[in-house]
Amino acid sequence: MADPMRIRVAARDGVVNVKILMSHEMETGQRKDGAGKLVSAHYISKVTATHKGQTVLSAEWGPAVAKNPFLEFNFKGGQKGDKIAVTWEDNKGESRTDETTIN
Amino acid sequence: MKQSRRRALKAGGGAGVLALLCAAGVVSPGDVLAQSGNQAAFAMKTVREAMRALGAQAPAVSAAIQIKASEIAENGAVVPISIESKLPGTESITLLIEKNPNPLAASFTIPAGTEPNVSTRVKIGESSDVYALVKAEGKFYMAKKEIKITLGGCGG
Numbered sequence: 001m002a003d004p005m006r007i008r009v010a011a012r013d014g015v016v017n018v019k020i021l022m023s024h025e026m027e028t029g030q031r032k033d034g035a036g037k038l039v040s041a042h043y044i045s046k047v048t049a050t051h052k053g054q055t056v057l058s059a060e061w062g063p064a065v066a067k068n069p070f071l072e073f074n075f076k077g078g079q080k081g082d083k084i085a086v087t088w089e090d091n092k093g094e095s096r097t098d099e100t101t102i103n
Numbered sequence: 104m105k106q107s108r109r110r111a112l113k114a115g116g117g118a119g120v121l122a123l124l125c126a127a128g129v130v131s132p133g134d135v136l137a138q139s140g141n142q143a144a145f146a147m148k149t150v151r152e153a154m155r156a157l158g159a160q161a162p163a164v165s166a167a168i169q170i171k172a173s174e175i176a177e178n179g180a181v182v183p184i185s186i187e188s189k190l191p192g193t194e195s196i197t198l199l200i201e202k203n204p205n206p207l208a209a210s211f212t213i214p215a216g217t218e219p220n221v222s223t224r225v226k227i228g229e230s231s232d233v234y235a236l237v238k239a240e241g242k243f244y245m246a247k248k249e250i251k252i253t254l255g256g257c258g259g
Contacts, residue, residue: 015218028226030204045142056217062145064200064208064226066181072222073211 005098016078020071028063046089145207153207159243168246179252185222190239193219202231
C-alpha cells in the first residue's frame with residue numbers, strides 16, 4: 001500500500017486552492033537497474049479530485065511526471081469544512097484515495 | 104506517357120494509404136477501446152503524432168496560453184511547470200515535451216468552475232521545447248517554450 005497523499009486545501013474569496021503531493025516512484029520504464037536490466041514502468045496514470053461528489057479536476061499522466069508527483073489547481077464554489085477527495089490509479093492497478101477538509 | 108504518370112500517382116497514393124494504416128496499426132483498435140481516454144496518445148513518439156491522437160490536427164498558436172517555467176532547469180528529474188489558459192471555455196490542458204521518449208506528459212480535464220491553470224512537476228530528458236495544448240470551445244490552441252536542462256532527468 002502506498003503512502004498517503006499530502007493534500008492542502010485553502011479557500012479564499014470563494015476560490016479553493018488545492019495542493020497535492022503524492023507518494024509514488026513514477027518509474028519510467030527506461031531506466032536500467034544495477035544488473036543492466038530494464039526496470040518496468042510503474043507510474044500514476046490517472047488522478048481525480050472531487051468536491052461533494054463532483055469532479056473538479058481529472059488528469060491522465062504518463063511516466064514523465066516527476067517522482068512523488070505534485071499537482072496544484074484552483075476551483076470555485078467550495079467552502080470551509082467541505083470535503084475534498086483525491087484518487088490516483090497507477091498502471092499496475094494500484095490505487096489510493098485520500099480525503100481532507102477545506103480550511 | 105500520361106498513363107504511366109497516372110499509374111505512378113496511383114501507386115504513390117496507395118503507399119500513402121498503407122503508411123496511414125501502418126501508423127494506425129501501431130495501436131490496434133482493440134487497445135484503444137480497452138484503454139480509457141487518451142492512453143493511445145501517451146504511446147506516441149512525436150509531438151505531432153501525440154497531438155493528432157488527441158484530435159488536434161493543426162492547433163493555432165495562441166498568446167492566451169502561458170507556460171510558466173524557468174528557462175534553465177538544473178535538474179531535469181524535477182522541473183516545475185505551470186500552464187495557464189486565458190481562453191474562454193477551456194476544457195483541457197495538455198503538456199507535451201518534445202524530446203522525451205514519449206512527448207505526452209500529462210493531460211488535465213478542466214470542468215466548469217475549475218480555473219484553467221494547473222501546476223505540476225515533470226521529468227525532461229534533455230533541453231527541449233515544451234508544448235501546452237489547450238482545447239477551448241471544441242478547438243485546439245497551443246503555446247511553446249524552450250527549457251534548457253543542465254542535468255538530464257532520465258539518467259541512472
